Amino acid sequence: MCKKILGITATIAIAFPLLAACGSSSSGPGSSSSESRSSTATQKAGKIGVILPDTKSSARWTTADQPLLETAFKAAGVQYQIQNAQGDVTQMQTIADQMITSGVTVLMMTNLDSGSGKAIQEKARAQGVATIDYDRLTLGGSAQYYVSFDNVAVGKLQGQGLVDCLKAQGVDKPIVAELNGSPTDNNATLFKQGYDSVLKPLYDNGTLVKGPDQAVPEWDNQQAGTIFEQMLTQQPKIAGVLAANDGLGNAAIAILAKNHLNGKVPVTGQDATVQGLQHIVAGDQCMTVYKAVKKEAEAAASLAIDLASGRKPSVPGSLQDPLGKRDVPSVLLTPVTITKSNIKDVIADGYVSRAQVCIESLTTQCTAAGL
Incomplete structure (x- = not known):
């Protein structure tokens, strides 16, 4: 542990x-x-x-x-x-x-x-x-003091994580939606600074297409679901979702599932929550960021x-x-990027347990992931 x-x-x-x-x-x-x-x-x-x-x-x-x-x-x-x-x-x-x-x-x-x-x-x-x-x-x-993580680095990991997941999907010029954190949270500003530093050059050269980009007040997951559903209605061809944390990612995944798109559209996250890790094992979320x-x-x-x-x-x-x-x-x-290949590191660190992540419905997927 x-x-x-x-x-x-x-x-x-x-x-x-x-x-x-x-x-x-x-x-x-x-x-x-x-x-x-x-x-x-x-x-x-x-x-x-x-x-x-x-x-x-x-x-x-x-x-x-x-x-x-x-x-x-x-x-x-x-x-x-x-x-x-x-x-x-x-x-x-x-x-x-x-x-x-x-x-x-x-x-x-x-x-x-x-x-x-x-x-x-x-x-x-x-x-x-x-x-x-x-x-x-x-x-x-x-x-007098401030204790946190390098939050621009968190955003860079999210941006690069989404780029890697989109490359694996092989979609030509994928449309990316950005579901940002609360506008009153300086961390959300730093996360966005980080992932936009990765994504913007790719928007500019046409590798990616910039889609809807909206902040979620107070990181409210229910509002995030409503906002993302509106995004998907306005732009049905969204091919990737930069969600600023696992809660927002879960909100987006719920809407994608409602439209039979979960697992087909990469979604990012952050915090390595049990729910986020379960989504990664299931194939509905492509990555999260672990902050010890x-x-x-x-x-x-x-x-x-x-x-x-x-x-x-x-x-x-x-x-x-x-x-x-x-x-x-x-x-x-x-911070550290977490994908299906290294979820075991979060478990080994004692942050979550295998039993929490590998619920009965995910037994087969957990075995395949080496958990």
């Missing part, structure tokens, strides 16, 4: 020692808060507050991030609270206010949009609370624990905030 997946950078290995073993403890979906038992370490350190964004944009927030963060905080013996804003900006602001009032000394958050995130960080700074941007950078914000959330959570937890203990941690790099015009000290991890 503790095998490290091939291709994942070891950058944080020096700066951030592993805080916990591979086991994790999970609380249920939705809002939750927990505090470790009092200990000498707890009394010396401050309290950490974490606000995660929602439970609908990706399954990872409840199945991976929350339990991994909990494991790290418990291992360090620090007090902590983890809550989920459920996609509600007002709720996130209320949670932040409550955490600050309760005495957290470090606030880690995954913003819903940069405007509301900036307001929360300004309030935290006024109260002497340190802040960490987790997974999404708050543009114009004041976070365990490494991300451990790096962020290590920063939070240091800050809560009064230490000033150092990080390996920085990322420019174009709106705030400042370089934010950052930990940026390396």
Whole structure:
């Protein structure tokens, strides 16, 4: 379970020692808060507050991030609270206010949009609370640190993945639809920057044909299905779908299946969710991008624990905030392309289990894939 997946950078290995073993403890979906038992370490350190964004944009927030963060905080013996804003900006602001009032000394958050995130960080700074941007950078914000993946690189992997899948299909001048993430999420902007850097030259030289291109508000999968159905109605010859994550990919696959096109039109994804991996095994999705959330959570937890203990941690790099015009000290991890040929690496890394992916209806396909 503790095998490290091939291709994942070891950058944080020096700066951030592993805080916990591979086991994790999970609380249920939705809002939750927990505090470790009092200990000498707890009394010396401050309290950490974490606000995660929602439970609908990706399954990872409840199945991976929350339990991994909990494991790290418990291992360090620090007090902590983890809550989920459920996609509600007002709720996130209320949670932040409550955490600050309760005495957290470090606030880690995954913003819903940069405007509301900036307001929360300004309030935290006024109260002497340190802040960490987790997974999404708050543009114009004041976070002391940012922990995420190289999100332009994520997009490049998606773009190249779709190109490779289309080549395998052998379609001449295929029409490509782009189903982008939320326009309020800076990560979605970076993903698109990445995949468009791969696709645009091919649009320009006529190798590919640019089709419908639309963002999905708040990464809402239901809206994504409606949007893609409209795309397919307007352009029935769509031959490839650049979907920005597995949830959007699933929405597109459902519409393709409704039109008996699933498996015939390559679809991309991201997050290596169980559902996305199942679609890859079934042949309905051509690739996803695996981001080792365990490494991300451990790096962020290590920063939070240091800050809560009064230490000033150092990080390996920085990322420019174009709106705030400042370089934010950052930990940026390396993503990995996952296709049917290397799904076993995600399982070996302990992110998902074979039993989760290889459900009864996929037994034959899993055997053929070597799972």
